[in-house]
Amino acid sequence: MxxxxxxxxxxxxxxxxxxxxxxxxxxxxxxxxxxxxxxxxxxxxxxxxxxxxxxxxxxxxxxxxxxxxxxxxxxxxxxxxxxxxxxxxxxxxxxARARNKVRTLQIMARKGIPIPETLFSINPDNIKEQIEILGGAPVIIKIQEGTQGLGVILAESKKSAKSIIDTFYKMDTSILMQEYVEESNGEDIRIIVVGDKIVASMKRTSELGEFRSNVHRGGSTAKVKLSAKEEYIALNATKYLGLGVAGVDLIRSKKGPLLIEVNASPGLQGIEAATGINVARKIxxxxxxxxxxxxx
Known part of the structure; x- marks a missing residue:
């Protein structure tokens, strides 16, 4: 070929x-x-x-x-x-859908895929109320089209959250807010789906003092065994977006696994090293x- x-x-x-x-x-x-x-x-x-x-x-x-x-x-x-x-x-x-975090989460919510409590708005006049609607601080603030952990900020107080959100609004930058799931403890799970099969998965753990677990942010990786619910979420999230190859990111919470985002061009370095699986060959x-x- x-x-x-x-x-x-x-x-x-x-x-x-x-x-x-x-x-x-x-x-x-x-x-x-x-x-x-x-x-x-x-x-x-x-x-x-x-x-x-x-x-x-x-x-x-x-x-x-x-x-x-x-x-x-x-x-x-x-x-x-x-x-x-x-x-x-x-x-x-x-x-295009996967690159836009809000669009992805809208599709997942409609299809019944569990996601963190999420809010997006462009109204600069009621930032305090927006934070309250989400349950108050701390909150995660994300740029809608950020990648590799860039544009993801933890606001630990209402004051800092209001300041950060106000700055983004003034810069005309599209953002979303999500609840901070403390029990995830700086860990997430990256699952690679190729076609209709899960070919590899790993747990990513953030370095000390960092809540983002992305490998590009210094996070460490290890093999992980997925639950049936986690496999279901990964396979169906990929199907609902119509991707042939995808990296699906989940966190584990008291409510069960929650989908964070779906990447249409997942990196292979971390997951091939962590699992020993030849993901490139699978593709x-x-x-x-x-x-x-x-x-x-």
Whole structure:
């Protein structure tokens, strides 16, 4: 198969691993920087260009690894590949939904997937009341499109929460607030779903003095055994968003497991190291199965 790997650099661990496994499986794989792609529309068939090269009919499948800062353009490029009949491990609409935390949580709430108590607003005049609606401080404040723990703040008092929220509102930054689940104790669970199967899972624990457990924030990792409820949440959250490959993040609470977010381009470094599972190979096998079927 000929596969396009949509990513900005081969120096990124996850991108490099996926490319390595594709080559080991005998496929041609090419790094396509989606920020350097253009889509030409008109009376003729739409064309996709990478710099000046026409790549419209060059690939059987694409693996999108779209960065947060270029989501809109990356999604448009993925959409054009889809419309041209190319298989993608993540649909354009699914990427857009997963990148927006509020949209993801709205879908999960409608489908009955348990999530933390969450509130979002753009009204700067009743911040105090918003905090009270959520149950009071402490609260977690999140930028709606942040990744890797960036834009996630713990406000331990009403005063600090009000100050932080007011600042974001003045910066015209979209945020959401969530209850602080103290019993999660700086731990969360990352589950990788490929197709309709859970292929790997790990527990992430924050370093001392840090409540965010992301590996990029210095968190440690370890294997974890999932409960039946956790498996159910991960598989169904992925299905409801329409993703072929996803990283699902959960926390454990007194009320049971709660979904935090779903990542359409999950990192592989931490989970491959923690579990010893070749997740990149699982992704390539998924592409083989579905890309060939779509090409036929």
């Amino acid at each position: 000929d596969i396009a790997l949509l990513s900005v650099s081969m120096n990124v661990y996850s991108t490099k691993r996926i490319a390595e496994e594709a080559q080991k499986c005998g496929h041609y794989i090419e790094l396509i920087d989606h920020t350097k792609c253009s889509v030409k529309l008109g009376m003729d068939k739409p064309r996709i260009y990478h710099r000046e090269e026409d790549i419209t009919n060059e690939f059987d499948a694409i693996i999108p690894r779209i960065g947060a800062k270029v989501t809109r353009h990356g999604v448009a490029v993925v959409k054009q590949f889809e419309m041209n009949g190319v298989f993608s491990t993540a649909r354009s609409l699914s990427i 390539i096998k998924f592409v083989e199965k579905n890309g060939l079927r779509k090409r036929k």
